[in-house]
Amino acid sequence: MGKRGKKHREPQGRRGGDASDDDDILPSSAYDVPPPTNDREHQESESGEEQEEGNDDGGRAWAAAAPSKFHLYQLSVQSPKGDISYMQKFFLMYVGGRFxxxxxxxxCGTALLSCEWLCSDPRRTAIGVDLDLEALNWCLENNLNKVGGDGCSRISLLHGNVLRPQEACVVKHQVEDLVKDLALCDKNGASEAVTTNERDDSEVQGCFTNASMKIDALPNRDIVCAFxxxxxCLQKRKDLVLYFKHxxxxxxxxxxxxxxxLYGxxxxxxxxxxRRRFSNFTYVxxxxxxxxxNRRTKISLHFHLGxxxxxxxAFSYDWRLWSLPEIKDCLEEAGFQSIHVWIRKMPDTTDIQNSGEFTVGRDVKYEKVASFQQQDAWNAYIVGVANV
Structure with a gap:
């Protein structure tokens, strides 16, 4: 929720300039896509996905530039300022006493949220954990270099499984040449500088990171998130409880x-x-x-560049769609003293207005609920509180 008495504004930043008040920025997620941000997007043809972009030279040139799937994902799926605004609100509401x-x-994937967290306050630190080494390396080359001179010293990117965080290894980088080169280590600990253009897929999957720093040695966190x-992705109850315990x-x-x-x-x-149109591509x-x-489904994300x-x-997932009561029970079993649910009603996917493009109303906001009647679509934050 934004500040009391105010309406939410649309996500901005990379979508149209910096926002003046982070508390009023609505977050988005893979299913919770952001609303249109300019008139051009409203006016684009709705006649078909393949022809809706690329109708001008700018669109064709942008498609020809072959943007990374990670860049497209960040543009269409994530709104880190909004997530940070809500996390701050939840922390001050349920813990308080400090910032x-x-x-x-x-x-974390490309750790866009972690990098935005660092930018929001020079005192802040971040830890990002992910199994996808390619995404972590992409962060080093494309996100972390935008944080500032001391950004590298305030973040630890860990390559590993969230179910075994003690085995995760820190991804190292060369600060003096952050954008072009990465310091990659092999099994024997020997390192070499490898540029992105020189590194093929097998090399990315086969390299090992420096194991000299472990997650247990890092400062205890104020907030842990999984967006x-x-x-x-965790399809067994025992794995979900184990992750929550970590x-x-x-x-x-x-x-x-x-x-x-969570969505539902x-x-x-x-x-x-x-599908959702942006100025130069369509996200599906x-x-x-x-x-x-088994409450299982498979999700695929596609990008149409004309x-x-x-x-x-571009991204495919095999998911178990957990229910809110299951999540709450597992959090309690893991030790959290209280669990709070904040829900946001999403547009009806069967509405004729959403048949061509799924959008979110400007004034829709997350609200804390104790009960909630089933809808066609909703998105929720679940907050587990570990008290003093």
Whole structure:
């Protein structure tokens, strides 16, 4: 929620200039896509995905430049300022007594949120954990260099499994040549500088990072978060509880919070395809049929860059769609003293107005709820509180 009595403004920053008040920025996630931000996007043709972009020279040139799937994901899926605004609000509301400085972003991918966290206050530190070494390296080359001179000293990117964080290894980099080169280490500890253009996929998957620093040696966190529905990757209850225990143990003994997001509603349990236009590309969320016995579905994210290029299955997931009561029970079992749910109603996917493009109303905001009647679509923050 934004400040009392104010309406939310649209996510800005990279979508149209810096926001003047972070508390009024609505976050987005893979399913919770942001609303239009300019007149051009409103006026674009709705006649088909392949021809809607690239109708001008600028669009064709942008498609020809072959933007990274990670860059497209950040543009279409993430709004880190909004997430940070809500996390700050939750921390001050449920813990208080101090300003949150230390963040751990699990399933961090390119760690865009962590980098934005560092930019928001020079005292802040961040830890990012992910299994995808390619995404972590992309962060080093494209996100971390924008934080500032001391950014590298305030963040630790860990390559590893959130279920075994003690085994995660720190991804190292060369500060003096951050954008061009990465310091990669092999199994024997020998390192070499490898440029992005020289490194092929097998090399990315096969390299090892420096194991000299472990997650246990890092400062206890004020906030641990897992966004973009990443907890749905954990398909067994025992794994979900184990992960929540790791998150609980990582929090400061002075008190802290764990924050995750989740989507649901009637539309989440059926085959579904949603798309959202941006000025130079279209983002497509494709949801496969839903297995009601195992609560499993497969999600694919596609990017249409005009007739010149379509990136199909840029990101694919095999998810178990957890229910809110299941999440709450697992958090309690992991040790969290209180759990709070904040929900935001999403547009009806069956509405004719959303058949061509899925958008979010300007004034829709997250609200704390004790009960909530089922809707066609909703998005939620779940906050687990570890008290002093």
């Amino acid at each position: 949150p400085l230390h963040l751990q972003e699990d399933f 973009n529905y990443s907890c749905c 998150a609980f143990n990582a929090l400061s003994k002075k008190g802290g919070i764990f924050v995750m997001d 509603g009637a539309s989440s349990e059926c085959k579904l395809r949603l 969320w494709e949801q496969a049929e839903f297995d009601i016995i 007739k010149q290029r379509i990136i199909r299955h």
